[in-house]
Amino acid sequence: MTRFDLAIIGAGPAGMSAAVTARDAGLSVIVVDEQPAPGGQIWRAVGRNAGARSGNLAFLGEDYAKGAELAAQFEASGAQFWPSASVWHADSPDEGDKTVTVAWDGATRQFRAGALLIATGAMERPVPVPGWTLPGVMTVGAAQTLLKSSGLHPEPPLLLAGSGPLLLLFAAQCIAAGIEIAALLETTPPGAYMRGLPHLPVALLGWRTLLKGHRLKRQLAASGIPVYRAVTDLVADGTEQLERVRFRSAGMPVELEAAHLLLHEGVVPNPQLTRLLRCDHHWDAAQRCFRPDLSDRGETSVDNVFVAGDGGGIGGAMAAVHSGRIAAFEIAERFGSVNRPSGDVEIVKARDALRAELAVRPLLDAMFPPPDWIARLDGDVTVCRCEEVSAAAVRKAAALGAPGPNQAKAFLRAGMGPCQGRMCGLTITEILADAHGEHPERIGYYRIRPPIKPVTLGELAALDGSD
Amino acid sequence: MLRRLPEQKGRRVRFLFEGEQVHALEGDSVAAALLAAGAGATRTTPKSGSPRAPYCMMGVCFECLVEIDGVPNRQACLIEVRDGMRVRRQRGAPGLPGEAEDDPV
């Protein structure tokens, strides 16, 4: 089995910057990503859009265009890169090397590494409203991915519903690209902006982000797109396909026809690999999600397993770049390629940059508070999309004595479908916490087992343990 | 259904969806190509048979599971479309790989 000093899972901002830094320090590095090209979520298809489809940069914006530079550095770094390779198992024995198992090109490959950096980023928080399983309903990030990767956009009438910077950014990208938005349904509770004010002084450290947010709101106001505020009780309706959307805006009922509804309530760390590796996690009350416990150098509770980027807690792309550097320097020091003093100086620099980048987060959390209604869900709204389990069923399991998600899973099969709880895990923790009147941290999360990605029999049969 | 912005350069790719010929652009994921072709539901659920379509486009929801060249359980949003691919809706629980009938070409 081939061995590397460092294995990086994910080639987004965090993974790419860690790879560049670690290669500079002389480590042998492998990077795997299930996407066909580097870039991660923010810089999806940045190679294509900086090249043959450069016309798209005009509406994707300058933050997007910036990705091309890091992607080019990454490609020149000499790190081995496996695109279209899904990690379905990672193992960290108490002593010695980590093992990573990947489904790649119809075969299974394994390699060993001294240190493992999980840079798998964030996913959008699942938004379980009635009808969210209908074709025609998808996430804002999904629509944005289609735009970046394929220049595709939903046909009208198109509605955007939810809250958060990514929703505003996508709306601005649509306006710039001439894509029609029928209405914006803002679920941000009234007064949230005012509650954000006390955080302003610290947030000024991250003034660039603030300016950007301000510009996005202005663009939106100037566009004339109808905005419904204080939206609650959102329902997607249709038989085989989305046909209409109902909701209340400041208490008043509204019904709109829609071909597409895009949902977004912020992003949360993708927990699959850190859970699989049995890293310790804690509940982040401000962002209403779990995040792995990390040292100030990005190490988890498991020796030589690191996390950088949004997978460790939401900080955005530039924070991901800095945290990738910090982890890479620490790993380089451990594996003997960089001596302490110079590495430490670099870490201090990167940490200052990271701090400035994160300064704006409390303000963003206050301005776009994560939804609290998910914890109160009840009735027949689908919570687990794979096994079609309702909120009421989860409450019933709680009443029958299921203390946590793993027992609820045994009762209901929730979390046993192909997505392995990615789409219901957080919701089920929240509902059980509400039902038992317990803190989400005590309720816990699903126990994640391999394979964390679907593996075909052919891929399993090809597991030859070589490279 | 999705529409393509003007000036999206790229080679045209042809593949089969449920035996029908569909066009896409090189670099499209199978999921993007199906949404652009107006495929509607791309799978039905094992439990109630309810229709589903790609939801996250980033590999986490598994709503885009389809059968590609006879292999079920493929995440259509992570796989680039290729000339001559045979794609089918995944109906209910997946069969074993290779179990699917061939497309009537």
Ligand SMILES: Cc1cc2nc3c(=O)[nH]c(=O)nc-3n(C[C@H](O)[C@@H](O)[C@H](O)COP(=O)(O)OP(=O)(O)OC[C@H]3O[C@@H](n4cnc5c(N)ncnc54)[C@H](O)[C@@H]3O)c2cc1C
């Ligand atoms: C859908 C979506 C769209 C976003 N768009 C923007 C945007 O336009 N602008 C912005 O500022 N922020 C955006 N964000 C926020 C985003 O989290 C950025 O802050 C940034 O991309 C985080 O960088 P990262 O390196 O931590 O992770 P990511 O960029 O998310 O990269 C993680 C990478 O890991 C890979 N991966 C995950 N699991 C596996 C596995 N098991 N095996 C192999 N590879 C795996 C993924 O394919 C991905 O390429 C978006 C987030 C999401 C979820």
Ligand code: FES
């Ligand atoms: S669309 Fe969600 S996994 Fe493919």
